Amino acid sequence: MRQLLAVIAVLMLCLSPARAASYNYYGALAISQDTGAAGTSTKRVTYDNARDWALHYCGEYADDCKIAVYFVNTCAAVARGENGGYGTGKSNNISTAKNTAIASCRRYDTGCSVRASSCSRP
Numbered sequence: 001m002r003q004l005l006a007v008i009a010v011l012m013l014c015l016s017p018a019r020a021a022s023y024n025y026y027g028a029l030a031i032s033q034d035t036g037a038a039g040t041s042t043k044r045v046t047y048d049n050a051r052d053w054a055l056h057y058c059g060e061y062a063d064d065c066k067i068a069v070y071f072v073n074t075c076a077a078v079a080r081g082e083n084g085g086y087g088t089g090k091s092n093n094i095s096t097a098k099n100t101a102i103a104s105c106r107r108y109d110t111g112c113s114v115r116a117s118s119c120s121r122p
Helices: 002-021 047-059 094-106
Strands: 026-031 038-044 066-072 074-080 086-091 113-120
Touching: 026 047, 026 074, 026 113, 038 047, 038 113, 047 066, 066 074, 066 086, 074 094, 086 094, 094 113
Parallel strands: none
Antiparallel strands: 026 038, 026 066, 074 086, 074 113
């Protein structure tokens, strides 16, 4: 009986990483166009939960926060320009997400810089 329990325990440990790797981790980035304040939320179990936390964190610094980008099992960034324009980027690589966000922001504004970035991966 002890051997059977030991075998079951080992099998459960072996299965756990596979289960975690297939789980989705949601994230969101919120930004204020007026102030440039930003909020991030990662490794959440639903988009709604990610949204709520990103808005909460951004809302500590501004009243006009809105979600700029949602993401799942990847990285994302939001860049803001001098006049309140913004752009977003997503990628498996945080540097690429940041560069994409800056390039996207430059289509609408000047002086763009990354305001928030994060990864939400298993």
